[in-house]
Amino acid sequence: MxxxxxxxxxxxxxxxxxxxxxxxxxxxxxxxxxxxxxxxxxxxxxxxxxxxxxxxxxxxxxxxxxxxxxxxxxxxxxxxxxxxxMLPVKAVRDAVAQTLMTWHDQFVAVSYVSEEWGVMPESVTLSYLPDGFTLTEVREPKDVGHYYASYDNTETGAFFTVMIVPIQGRQDVILDDEHSQYYSITFDGHDAIWGDMFEGQMNDLLWEHNKLACSVEGNISLHELIKIAQGIVLE
Structure with missing residues (x-):
């Protein structure tokens, strides 16, 4: 022994x-x-x-x-x-467009890959807007081929942005990795990636919907970001 x-x-x-x-x-x-x-x-x-x-x-x-x-x-x-x-990646691979994440020195690349090209809707509106926020900038699909909107609250200094881009073969989103943590969450049947940046000072929500890469980002709570995402109307 x-x-x-x-x-x-x-x-x-x-x-x-x-x-x-x-x-x-x-x-x-x-x-x-x-x-x-x-x-x-x-x-x-x-x-x-x-x-x-x-x-x-x-x-x-x-x-x-x-x-x-x-x-x-x-x-x-x-x-x-x-x-x-890597768990967030595995959680969203069942989506229509494949989602990949690659880590680099100080940033993360989120890539949406789809053999079929996404079609951008003609208009995008928000059915939910937090109190005190006003639209400060917007880019319409008919003008630039994607949607981008920025909202600010001048009294509190809070802000958030909404971006929707059609996935045409491959669409990359670059995110911070030096001061962020990433998790997998689900809302309204969407498998999403939540980025917790600067220990809760910033939040980023990314998901794929009908071959569209969607994101809502801002220095507001994740709860508010999800409500904004749920209120996006595509027409």
Whole structure:
């Protein structure tokens, strides 16, 4: 059994080897030299030096193996964490357009891929608008081929934007990764990606609908963003 094995340190093993070798050398010597102050020969010293180097080399090899094992465990944990960060992607792959996420040094690319091209509706309106917000900028589909609107609350400094872009083969959205965390949520049957930025100071909601890449972003609560997203009317 493993419990019956004797564990000994490398330094103790070296001392045992040297002591045993000295005892054997003394035993082979005759007469008074064995009992007196014996000076080891050069051959004996070379042999002992070789034994010590060999033992220390084996000990170093064991230390390297233990370090490599710890590294592999750390890599396994890192891969597990990375797999957890990939959960939002897996959750939205059943959508009509495939959703992919790729991590870079300081940003995340969310890519929507569809063999069929999305068709932009002629008009986009919001059936829900939080109190105190007014429209400050808008770009209509008929003019630029997509929809973008910006709303501000001048009293509180809060704002939010709405963007809807047709997926034409591939549509990429670049997001911050240095100060953000991303999660998978569901609303109204849509599998969405929620970006929590700057520890809740900013929120970003992204989802795919009928081959359209949709997003609502602002320094308001996620609850309000979802209500805005639910109130988007495409005609």
């Amino acid at each position: 493993n419990d019956d094995k004797l564990c000994i340190s490398p330094d103790a093993l070296i001392a045992m080897i040297v002591t045993e070798a000295q005892d054997r050398a003394l035993a082979q010597m005759s007469g008074p030299e064995a009992a007196g102050d014996v000076q080891p020969s050069d051959a004996f010293l070379r042999k002992m030096d070789a034994l010590v180097r060999n033992t220390r080399r084996k000990a170093d090899r064991k230390r390297h193996l233990r370090a490599a094992k710890r590294l592999l465990i750390a890599l396994a944990v890192a891969m597990a964490i990375f797999s957890c960060t």
